[in-house]
Amino acid sequence: MDKVDKDLKVDATRNGFGKGLLELGRTNKRVVTLSADLTDSTRAGWFKKEFPERFFSFGVAEQDMISSAAGFALSGKIPFACTFGVFAAGRAWDQVRVSVDYMNLNVKIVGTHGGISVGEDGHTHQALEEITLMRVLPNMTVIVPCDSIEAKKAAIKSAEWNGPVYMRLGRSNSPMITKEDDEFQIGKGVVVGKGEDLTIVACGQMVYEALKARAILAEEKISARVINLHTLKPVDEKILIKAANETGAIITVEEHSVYGGLGGVVSEVVSQNSPVPVKIMGMSCCGQSGTPEELFSCFNLLAKDVAKCAKAILKKKKKR
Amino acid sequence: MERPDVKVLQEKSRELRKTVLKMLANAGSGHTGGSLSLIEILVSLYMYKLRHDPKNPKWEGRDRLVLSKGHGCSALYAVLSEVGYFPKSELMTFRKFGTRLQGHPQLGLPGVEASTGSLGQGLSIANGMALAMRIDKSDARVYCVMGDGELNEGQVWEAAMTAAHYKLGSMCGIVDFNKIQIDGWCKDTMNMEPLGDKWRSFGWNVLECDGHDFGQLMNALDDAADFEGAPSVILAHTIKGKGVSFMENDAKWHGIAPKQDELEKALREIDGQGR
Structure with a gap:
């Protein structure tokens, strides 16, 4: 895609x-x-x-x-x-x-x-x-x-x-970004967008934002891999370690607390197996009323925010 | 169902009280008061009312018993082994590393129907069992033994509503009504009276009896089983620490085990009761 x-x-x-x-x-x-x-x-x-x-x-x-x-x-x-x-x-x-x-x-x-x-x-x-x-x-x-x-x-x-x-x-x-005949296995993540420069790991409807971020980055010649990590536990360690080894930087995106959610899952796997810079995007405060679009914008969870973080983490990656 | 001889049950109860005290003393910790108050309730269930087969603990047609007051498990273990669910030789592993006789009941020990210990959850679990068996058109009954202090938990009353809502005539709750919880007398810690009225107002058939009198217990269990269209609860009036004078009605004995000299004194006292 x-x-x-x-x-x-x-x-x-x-x-x-x-x-x-x-x-x-x-x-x-x-x-x-x-x-x-x-x-x-x-x-x-x-x-x-x-x-x-x-x-x-x-x-x-x-x-x-x-x-x-x-x-x-x-x-x-x-x-x-x-x-x-x-x-x-x-x-x-x-x-x-x-x-x-x-x-x-x-x-x-x-x-x-x-x-x-x-x-x-x-x-x-x-x-x-x-x-x-x-x-x-x-x-x-x-x-x-x-x-x-x-x-x-x-x-x-x-x-x-x-x-x-x-x-x-x-x-x-x-x-609806998947197809009826796509395989779904509990515990097995899916690469939904290929890429080599960094990896964006997302779950839930944030996978769509990650894909849009990938398209924004592609215009700037940045190749982002996108993983749909639909199962957070048991986690697909292989797909995450491979992403860390091959792309060297990871961003996680979730409409959930940054403490112990998807970001925690990915950090635990990566830090213990193949340490690379990880940026956790999510919520660190309470939500509030508003349309989903207004809230994603307010809490920096739109594709453009993901793309911005991607560029920032690439600088960290280069420093290594 | 033919009733066993009350004298035989009383003698068994004295032996089981001694076993429970030895288990607790051997473990060096545990819940003495609320185990001793439970003995006659569990004996009347496992040796009279329950339809069960200790040699086939997973038999689908069995009646279920959930000990919601999981801290009373030393009494449960003693009774389960007495009727043949597992060897009596295992009793002295109670609370020891690697044992199946955990500090609170855990699935895996034959005869234990649910892991309990966090108070207030057993009646809900029992309701789920009863509703599932209703789908399967099973005539098995479900018993849930609760503590009176446990009734402080709001979830018990959620479950009380559920059993009444679904007219669960196959459900029988039994309250080990010993009037004492960890902090002291229930009436001073959190007054639950009028307890019978509470259950009645929730739609339950309420029975009361002396929870140490086998005749009364067996009558209440029979009456509960005969009652259709609503769940029944037996408020079994008991004495915390029953059978050992220096343990009776003393909140201190809720969560401690007897030391060696206390054990010997207690055993002598119970031996004296049979004569």
Whole structure:
């Protein structure tokens, strides 16, 4: 993908998840869906409509929902527990830790409304810390699909994956940059743009911004590799070490805290295997209300900001 | 179901109390008071009410028991080994490095249905089991043993709403109602009274009994099983530290184990009770 198609169709990753969950309902009788009063928002409602006997409402009670999901898993079901990311990881973290993760249960936790792309609802509803909170748990797999197509595949693969999974999804529409027949494997990153001068690692809808940054840089004869790191844990170490060795500088981009998220994942791998300069782009303060575009602009998460950081890190690379 | 002889259960309970005290003393740490208050509750479940098969602990048709007050696990371990889930020789590994008998119950030890210890989560887990088994049209029942201090946790009441909302007649909660939590008397730490009214107002069938009286416990468990259309909870009035005079009703014994001289004194006292 040398140029970014400006006419890409858009869709929200939560929609892709909703389609995947519906398909799972049809193909896997063990799949049940749990919701904490955000049934339509999380798109769990599409499953509910077709499979009401396998849908369970818990009201506004995330802690109860998460521990109950553990009970379902202990009785052989594959529960998808759906709420906003802030509530799944924040409100119910101890339940995720003890009831789900420490028992290594087959619970799939779905957190929609990740990041500042939530927009107008403001900071309480914009999950900015849940990648960190979830990935520190020893058995947890953490997936952040980059678009709606990938989110559908991630939902389906999660049901086949043994053990707990946290999936971070977005509220707002974002461009669909992958294709239906692209391969998706949990734990395997994807090079979505080739390049030699530096690497931009992104997750979620930031992958699109990274691709646009790559196009901006190409006009200045800078060749940027772009990696879609949809699985933050277990991390694809190979793809990151190769990028560090071959391009010598890395930028990470996420609509999430700069502490312990994607930037942390990449830094941990690179620093211990092939140290190169790493720039972590993300959030170091609370979000606020606004359109996603206004917020990305305010917090310097647009393609032009990524391109600017790319040029800065190239100078550091040359100093080495 | 034929009831076992109460005298036999009482004798078993005395032996189990002694085993629990020895396990705790051998470990040098642990939760004495809330394990001793639990003995008759667990004995009446594992030796009377539960439909289970210790030789086939994963049997799908089994009733489930979640010990939500995980700190009472020395009593659970003693009872599980007594009925044959694992060898009694393993009991003295309690809390030791490498043991399956962890300081709080952990999945992996036969008979343990869920890892617990962070209070307030067990009833939700039990609800999930009961709802899953309803999908599978299983007639197995689910029991959840909670502490009274544990009921301070808001999640318990979320789960109480859920069980009532789904009319989970297969659910039976049991409160080890010993009136004491770590900081002291429950009424002084966080008053939960009127406790029966609370459960009733949440839509539960509420039963009360003396949690050390086998006749009353078995009646309550039978009544709960016969009640349809709503979950039942048994408020089992117990004495923290039951059976050892210098441990009874003393919050100090919540989280400590007896020293050697205290153990010997306690064992002598329990031996005297059988005569």
